[in-house]
Amino acid sequence: MTTTPLPGHPHFALRGDELFAEELRLGDLARQHGTPLFVYSKASMLAALAAYQRGFAGRKAQICYAMKANSSLGILQVFAQAGCGFDIVSGGELERVLAVGGAAKDIIFSGVGKTRAEIRRALDVGIGCFNVESEAELEVLSDLAVAAGKTAPVSIRVNPDVDPKTHPYISTGLRGNKFGVAHARTLAAYQRAAALPGLKVVGIDCHIGSQITDESPYLDAMDRVLDLVQAVEAAGIPLHHIDFGGGLGIAYNGDQPPAADALWRKLFAKLDARGFGDRQFMIEPGRSLTGNAGVCVTEVLYLKPGEDKNFCIIDAAMNDLPRPAMYQAFHAIVPVKPASGPAQTYDVVGPVCESGDWIGRDRALAVKPGDLLAVLSAGAYCMSMASNYNARGRAAEVLVDGGRAHLIRERETAADLMRSERLAS
Ligand code: LLP
Numbered sequence: 171m172t173t174t175p176l177p178g179h180p181h182f183a184l185r186g187d188e189l190f191a192e193e194l195r196l197g198d199l200a201r202q203h204g205t206p207l208f209v210y211s212k213a214s215m216l217a218a219l220a221a222y223q224r225g226f227a228g229r230k231a232q233i234c235y236a237m238k239a240n241s242s243l244g245i246l247q248v249f250a251q252a253g254c255g256f257d258i259v260s261g262g263e264l265e266r267v268l269a270v271g272g273a274a275k276d277i278i279f280s281g282v283g284k285t286r287a288e289i290r291r292a293l294d295v296g297i298g299c300f301n302v303e304s305e306a307e308l309e310v311l312s313d314l315a316v317a318a319g320k321t322a323p324v325s326i327r328v329n330p331d332v333d334p335k336t337h338p339y340i341s342t343g344l345r346g347n348k349f350g351v352a353h354a355r356t357l358a359a360y361q362r363a364a365a366l367p368g369l370k371v372v373g374i375d376c377h378i379g380s381q382i383t384d385e386s387p388y389l390d391a392m393d394r395v396l397d398l399v400q401a402v403e404a405a406g407i408p409l410h411h412i413d414f415g416g417g418l419g420i421a422y423n424g425d426q427p428p429a430a431d432a433l434w435r436k437l438f439a440k441l442d443a444r445g446f447g448d449r450q451f452m453i454e455p456g457r458s459l460t461g462n463a464g465v466c467v468t469e470v471l472y473l474k475p476g477e478d479k480n481f482c483i484i485d486a487a488m489n490d491l492p493r494p495a496m497y498q499a500f501h502a503i504v505p506v507k508p509a510s511g512p513a514q515t516y517d518v519v520g521p522v523c524e525s526g527d528w529i530g531r532d533r534a535l536a537v538k539p540g541d542l543l544a545v546l547s548a549g550a551y552c553m554s555m556a557s558n559y560n561a562r563g564r565a566a567e568v569l570v571d572g573g574r575a576h577l578i579r580e581r582e583t584a585a586d587l588m589r590s591e592r593l594a595s
Pocket of ligand 1: 238281379455551
């Protein structure tokens with residue numbers, strides 16, 4: 171039997187005439203659990219993590235999985251067991267890490283709008299670091315820490331003002347973005363942090379954007395951050411760790427992002443040259459750990475030929491796979507059992523009542539109703555951004571580990587959706 175790996179998706183392959191996730195047929199999983207169904211490969215996630223680990227071999231570094239990419243408990247457990255910390259952005263994410271047994275000291279808390287309740291809870295459980303995003307937040311954090319009789323470990327997220335050359339909605343390190351403390355204000359912010367009674371300065375961090383496929387923005391941002399490290403330390407404030415955030419892209423459509431180990435070899439060459447190579451480093455990768463470790467299996471419901479366009483209507487929709495509607499993002503779509511017949515060009519769309527509910531445009535497919543398709547690169551920012559629009563329950567999720575499938579999330583039912591609602595009278 172011939173095995174053809176799916177481009178960009180380690181551990182997903184066409185074997186004979188069927189798509190497999192590791193040792194299991196996607197078709198069997200779909201029959202057993204229904205569609206739409208997210209299927210993840212544990213080995214793919216661990217392979218993506220291993221690339222970072224190789225890049226950090228011999229260095230002092232901690233990988234904090236940016237769980238906003240996919241915060242399902244079964245996925246968090248994989249990274250917790252592999253020794254990762256977590257980058258969180260809400261109290262909800264904090265509770266999820268604790269629920270899978272993640273250690274509080276390995277959690278870093280990012281985000282421009284942490285509420286007082288979230289900060290109190292994070293102080294209470296003793297997280298490793300608050301990545302503070304404004305001078306106003308420094309004051310609130312210090313007050314809350316003093317009130318709790320604690321000292322909050324802080325890092326200031328700096329905005330290095332470099333262009334990550336990605337979609338504007340996922341660029342975060344430019345001057346006009348809401349994120350981080352402006353480059354020019356950084357020293358003043360650190361001096362204030364060092365003077366506040368409830369804070370202990372432990373590091374510096376930056377995150378310039380997401381789906382970055384070019385190494386140059388990283389190298390530029392690193393230079394700008396290292397300049398700040400020098401300025402802050404010259405002012406007598408030592409920085410124990412340097413956190414470079416996440417952002418490394420994946421191949422959605424033939425993109426060729428640098429491999430994590432190759433990128434970090436280059437970054438360490440710069441760090442070594444500037445005398446920073448032996449520092450403690452942190453990173454916050456999300457998409458590059460899970461994105462190409464997951465696919466969404468969906469069934470073709472109807473084919474609808476049109477005057478201008480042919481539509482292939484599937485049972486997954488923008489509530490399951492929001493990225494095309496939100497960012498005009500491309501996800502490859504392939505048949506689970508490729509047929510030999512002639513292909514036609516279709517817009518692949520979901521059942522939601524919006525013209526924005528499209529998953530792929532102008533795709534050549536040889537399909538008929540009842541066939542299964544796999545929407546690729548669906549491991550990151552799909553389930554974590556899924557909604558219940560049109561009162562659609564969220565999809566089920568399966569984690570494949572070799573020849574075993576673990577149902578890590580049951581399909582949401584109509585009753586689940588109504589559970590927290592009350593009639594007015
Ligand atoms: N750290 C911080 C502070 C972040 O804001 C983010 C992502 C990450 C780490 C992880 O970035 P990654 O390694 O995943 O690129 N929903 C969008 C992506 C939004 C990213 C937001 N921040 C999408 O579907 O493309």
